[in-house]
Amino acid sequence: MYGSVGLLSAAALAGCGAQAGPVDTARVANQTNGKPSAVALQLQKTVNALRFQEVLDTAPPSSAQAKTLMNPVDKEARNGLEQRRSLLAAADDAKPISQQPQLDATVIELDKNGRPVSSGTVLMSPTYKKPVVVPVDKNMSTTAVRWRQWDDAGWYANKGQGTVDIVPGREGASLDFMSPYPASVLKLMVNFGVLQLVDQGKVKLDATYDYKPTETSSLCGGATSKTVSQYIDESLTWSSNAASCALVKMLHDNGAVDGLNKTFQSLGLQTLQLKNTNPANGGRWGNPVTMSSLDTAKLLTLVNGAPGTVWTGPDGKPVTSAVLSATARKFFQDKLRSQGWNDMLSTPNWCGKYPAPGIPHAVPSRWVGPDGTVTVNGSKFGRDVxxxxxxxxxxxxxxxxWVNNSAADAGIVKALPGKGGRSYIVVVFSNLGTQYVDADRPATPEGIYPFAFTEKFAKLGKIVDTYEKSRAARG
Known part of the structure; x- marks a missing residue:
C-alpha cells in the first residue's frame, strides 16, 4: 500500500556537560532535579549569542509595504519568488527590527534506538529578551507556558503579546508566549493525518484522488487528479501549496480533521491544531493553525520511531510510535529526507560563504543537475553543491x-556511518521570515533564487549539530 561558525568556541561547546549514556524514561525532561538540562542551557546560550535582534526589516511597521504583507487568511498565497524579490529590492532601505524577535526552539536528544534521553526548549520575545528555558516534566510536556495564537498586526501593536489562547486554562502560567505562525511546517500535521487514513485503509497511496474544489483560492489553485502518493511527495519535498490543499480537502472529505486534532490532544501535543481550514478547497491557512516547537519535535520523535512507551499521554495511557505503522513512518521519513528547500537550519543548496553553513547534510540527488547546481520546482540556486x-x-x-513574518524548520538529524553517531530532533519557529535580512547580505545574481532569511538560523543549526556531535563522542 506504501509505495563552525565561531560564535561559540569548541571548548565552550564541549564544556556544557551534556548527559552521557542512556537515561531512564522517567527522567526524560529538560530539567533534572529542578535544574535545566545541559542541552537546554546550551540552546539558551546559543540563541542569546546569535543576537537575532540585529537583523534588518525590509518592511518596517511605518511603511506602506508592511500593510500589504499582513494577511491573516491563506497566509502562504503571497509566498513566492516575486514577493521575495520585492522584499529584497527594499533591502537597501531596510531598518533595524523594531523590537526583539519572537523565537521558539527545541532540541530532543535521542539514543541509538530513537528514544528521547534529554530535551531543551527556549523562548525569546520582546518580553523575554534573554531567552528563557521552558520547564518540562518527565513526559516532555509543560504547563508553564500560556501559548497564544500569532497576530500579524499585534506583534507590533501589543509588543509581541497575543490575545487568543491556544491551550485553555493557562491563565496562571509563568510564561506568556505568542507562537509564530508555523507556515509550511503545518504540512507535517496534514501528512501525518493522511498517513493515518492510509493505515486505517480509508485511503490508498497508489489510488487517484480527484481534487475538485468548490470554491476558488489563490493558495490552492484549480482541480487536479493525481495519486495520493504524488500529492504527499509534492507537499513535503518542494512544499506545493496546491498539493497540500488537496490533502487537507481529502482529510475533510473523510471527516478526519476533527479526529486529527483530537489525536494530537490525546498524544499530549496540545498546541498542534489544524483549525479553521476550508473544507471546500483545503485552504484558509491562517493564525488558528498552530504548532509549538516542543510539540512538533515530539511528533517527529514518533515519526522517527522508538520502541515501547515514548511518553505518557494526558489520560495516563502510553504513547507509542504505533500511532503510525512502521511502513507509514518509513514513507514519511523518506519524503522528508528528499527535501528540496534546504534554506534555514541548513543551507547546502547555496554551498558557499553566504549564507553560512548549517546542519551538514547533502542536497538530495533528485534536485542536483549534471553541473552540480540545484533546481527545485523551477527555482535555480546556481552554485555547485x-x-x-x-x-x-x-x-x-x-x-x-516561510512567509514574510514566519520562518520555520523541523526535522530529524541522524549521523551518516562513521560521522559522529549523533541523533536528535531540532525545531525552530520564528517571526523572522523573508521580510528580515542580514545587514551584510550580498546581492543575488539575476535568475538565481535569493536567500532571504537571516543566516543566523544556519549558524544556530551548525552550533546545535556540533554540540550534538560532541555529546555523541562523549557518550
Missing part, C-alpha cells in the same frame, strides 16, 4: 516553511 555534499555528515529529514 558537490563539494558540500561530499562533506556531509548527517541526514536531515525535515520540512521548512
Amino acid at each position: 558537490r563539494p558540500c555534499n561530499g562533506k556531509a555528515e548527517v541526514s536531515f529529514a525535515h520540512k521548512t516553511g
Whole structure:
C-alpha cells in the first residue's frame, strides 16, 4: 500500500556537560532535579549569542509595504519568488527590527534506538529578551507556558503579546508566549493525518484522488487528479501549496480533521491544531493553525520511531510510535529526507560563504543537475553543491516553511556511518521570515533564487549539530 561558525568556541561547546549514556524514561525532561538540562542551557546560550535582534526589516511597521504583507487568511498565497524579490529590492532601505524577535526552539536528544534521553526548549520575545528555558516534566510536556495564537498586526501593536489562547486554562502560567505562525511546517500535521487514513485503509497511496474544489483560492489553485502518493511527495519535498490543499480537502472529505486534532490532544501535543481550514478547497491557512516547537519535535520523535512507551499521554495511557505503522513512518521519513528547500537550519543548496553553513547534510540527488547546481520546482540556486555534499555528515529529514513574518524548520538529524553517531530532533519557529535580512547580505545574481532569511538560523543549526556531535563522542 506504501509505495563552525565561531560564535561559540569548541571548548565552550564541549564544556556544557551534556548527559552521557542512556537515561531512564522517567527522567526524560529538560530539567533534572529542578535544574535545566545541559542541552537546554546550551540552546539558551546559543540563541542569546546569535543576537537575532540585529537583523534588518525590509518592511518596517511605518511603511506602506508592511500593510500589504499582513494577511491573516491563506497566509502562504503571497509566498513566492516575486514577493521575495520585492522584499529584497527594499533591502537597501531596510531598518533595524523594531523590537526583539519572537523565537521558539527545541532540541530532543535521542539514543541509538530513537528514544528521547534529554530535551531543551527556549523562548525569546520582546518580553523575554534573554531567552528563557521552558520547564518540562518527565513526559516532555509543560504547563508553564500560556501559548497564544500569532497576530500579524499585534506583534507590533501589543509588543509581541497575543490575545487568543491556544491551550485553555493557562491563565496562571509563568510564561506568556505568542507562537509564530508555523507556515509550511503545518504540512507535517496534514501528512501525518493522511498517513493515518492510509493505515486505517480509508485511503490508498497508489489510488487517484480527484481534487475538485468548490470554491476558488489563490493558495490552492484549480482541480487536479493525481495519486495520493504524488500529492504527499509534492507537499513535503518542494512544499506545493496546491498539493497540500488537496490533502487537507481529502482529510475533510473523510471527516478526519476533527479526529486529527483530537489525536494530537490525546498524544499530549496540545498546541498542534489544524483549525479553521476550508473544507471546500483545503485552504484558509491562517493564525488558528498552530504548532509549538516542543510539540512538533515530539511528533517527529514518533515519526522517527522508538520502541515501547515514548511518553505518557494526558489520560495516563502510553504513547507509542504505533500511532503510525512502521511502513507509514518509513514513507514519511523518506519524503522528508528528499527535501528540496534546504534554506534555514541548513543551507547546502547555496554551498558557499553566504549564507553560512548549517546542519551538514547533502542536497538530495533528485534536485542536483549534471553541473552540480540545484533546481527545485523551477527555482535555480546556481552554485555547485558537490563539494558540500561530499562533506556531509548527517541526514536531515525535515520540512521548512516561510512567509514574510514566519520562518520555520523541523526535522530529524541522524549521523551518516562513521560521522559522529549523533541523533536528535531540532525545531525552530520564528517571526523572522523573508521580510528580515542580514545587514551584510550580498546581492543575488539575476535568475538565481535569493536567500532571504537571516543566516543566523544556519549558524544556530551548525552550533546545535556540533554540540550534538560532541555529546555523541562523549557518550
